Amino acid sequence: MRGKYVIAGIGQTAFGGLPGRSTVSLNVEAVRNAIADAGIEKDIVDAVMVKYPTSRFEGMYSQKVAEALGLMPGINCVLDQAGASNASLIGYAAMAIEHGQCDVAVVCFADNPKTGSRAAYARSRDANAMFGFFGTPAAYAMLARRHMGQYGTTHAQLGAIAVACRRHGAQNPKAQLRKALTVDEYLAQPMMVAPFRRDDCCLVSDGGAAVVVMSAERARQLKVRAPVAILGFGQGHTAWDVTQRPDLTTTMATVSAATAFKMAGLGPKNIDVAQIYDCFTITALMTLEDYGFCKKGDGGHYVEGGRIEIGGELPMNTAGGLLSETGMPGLQMVLEGVRQIRGEAVTQVPHAKTCIVSNQGGIMHTHSTLILAQP
Amino acid sequence: MTDDNAAAALRPPEDPLSDPFWKSLADGRLTFQKCKHCGNSWLPARGECPKCLQSDWAWENASGDAKLISWIVYHRAFHPAFADRLPYTVAVVELAEGPRMTSNIVGVADPETLKVDQRLRLTIEQDFGMAVPRFIPV
Numbered sequence: 001m002r003g004k005y006v007i008a009g010i011g012q013t014a015f016g017g018l019p020g021r022s023t024v025s026l027n028v029e030a031v032r033n034a035i036a037d038a039g040i041e042k043d044i045v046d047a048v049m050v051k052y053p054t055s056r057f058e059g060m061y062s063q064k065v066a067e068a069l070g071l072m073p074g075i076n077c078v079l080d081q082a083g084a085s086n087a088s089l090i091g092y093a094a095m096a097i098e099h100g101q102c103d104v105a106v107v108c109f110a111d112n113p114k115t116g117s118r119a120a121y122a123r124s125r126d127a128n129a130m131f132g133f134f135g136t137p138a139a140y141a142m143l144a145r146r147h148m149g150q151y152g153t154t155h156a157q158l159g160a161i162a163v164a165c166r167r168h169g170a171q172n173p174k175a176q177l178r179k180a181l182t183v184d185e186y187l188a189q190p191m192m193v194a195p196f197r198r199d200d201c202c203l204v205s206d207g208g209a210a211v212v213v214m215s216a217e218r219a220r221q222l223k224v225r226a227p228v229a230i231l232g233f234g235q236g237h238t239a240w241d242v243t244q245r246p247d248l249t250t251t252m253a254t255v256s257a258a259t260a261f262k263m264a265g266l267g268p269k270n271i272d273v274a275q276i277y278d279c280f281t282i283t284a285l286m287t288l289e290d291y292g293f294c295k296k297g298d299g300g301h302y303v304e305g306g307r308i309e310i311g312g313e314l315p316m317n318t319a320g321g322l323l324s325e326t327g328m329p330g331l332q333m334v335l336e337g338v339r340q341i342r343g344e345a346v347t348q349v350p351h352a353k354t355c356i357v358s359n360q361g362g363i364m365h366t367h368s369t370l371i372l373a374q375p
Numbered sequence: 376m377t378d379d380n381a382a383a384a385l386r387p388p389e390d391p392l393s394d395p396f397w398k399s400l401a402d403g404r405l406t407f408q409k410c411k412h413c414g415n416s417w418l419p420a421r422g423e424c425p426k427c428l429q430s431d432w433a434w435e436n437a438s439g440d441a442k443l444i445s446w447i448v449y450h451r452a453f454h455p456a457f458a459d460r461l462p463y464t465v466a467v468v469e470l471a472e473g474p475r476m477t478s479n480i481v482g483v484a485d486p487e488t489l490k491v492d493q494r495l496r497l498t499i500e501q502d503f504g505m506a507v508p509r510f511i512p513v
Contacts, residue, residue, distance in 0.1 A: 122453050122454075128387070128419075128476075128477045129384070129385045129387075129454070130385045130386065130387070130502065130503050130505065130507050131465055131477050131478060131479050131507070132449065132454065132456075132457040132460070132463055132465055132479070133465045133477050134453035134454045134457070135453035138447055138449070138453065138465065141447040142445045142446070142447050142465075142467060143445070145445045145446055145447055145491075146444060146445035146467075146491060149445070149490065149491030149492075150491060190450065191448065191450045192450060192451050193447050193448070193449050193450065193451065193453075194447060194448035194450060194462075194486075194487065195447070196447075242467060243467050243475045243476060243477050244475060248444065248445055248467070
């Protein structure tokens, strides 16, 4: 299946605060833009695959989205892998087309926690509320502290990730937070949940995004303007909660990436640009290690000195990522990967031929990887 | 102080599986589940051994010796009941017998001086109208 399927179109809404917009409405806008980008008619879409809105889980959600799209698709489903869902759905879309279950799929996501409810991000991490273990940042901070203790990772090294994403986001006119950050400014901030400061943590954002998936052959028939090939994909799931994990600083992103690299016939040295899920700084740091861009424990050194910034060895999160573009859980990373491969990104990496995209969720429980390339 | 309703909301919901864990703490004992079939030990409470999947297990007393896997320090309250307790420390702790649990580290002036894997000792404190298992550095 290597390269046999493509992302034929991408679409998004504005990112930030979008008061009064339902998640279904945001999904429809994103899909409308994605099918316009692909240059196809709506009615050829026969699969609608959706990540449920993080802020409010509701039954039969993808059926409501399909209805609002005026479609009665062959395949219609929600996947519950939190932030890994969208990348996984793109893989499932390709597999479904391969096996004749559908022809043209849309994968989409939308949520409105910024102007709606952000309670999903503040809940107790487990049944032990008496310990005061509340909030998503705290659980990721637990991983970061272990990494710092185990490998000597420093605050400034965590900060280097925020600095890179904010530098790139500042150049993105559609980013929610367009304010560059220096390491000194980062270090001067007070602790929120130590070892995390506010700028270690992702944005809370309203917005939607969508992609169209079809075969490369179908894209040629339909004269799609700029299809981007899916060379590989994979998943890996670290199933137990943070307390239960034998090793807090390694995840099944290792298996996810190995599966995707094997399918693509590539390795980390073949990757020109990366979109690494950065809901928190530690997430991106550990993912770079788990993907094999550096050895386990060397992530702190790896991200220093501009290596992950535009002009560096592995430009990462070139539209700003979750720390600067939008806190949306994952699909924006796929959109920026597609723009980079098309050569249409605002912060274009010269001659970018391959892009790796990570999507992950829970507290680094779920993980999904895509490798994109020129067709 | 936290009012009674707020404290009640922080106490664990009644659950036949985990009630013995909290009742033992009220009697001064920290307990964990041990599989009679394969010898695996675990927390929190579950009906089946997550290693061999059998349901033949018993509660055992923990020694109270533990080590610090990781910890965080709240400088901002994510729940109003903890607003007057800042800064406070939440930790992942590994019991000498193997199971890991969420807890608090107490009895340390500056939690930034803690070290991963350092030795800890159980202390059971009355808080929120219940017995809460916490740990102090050795």
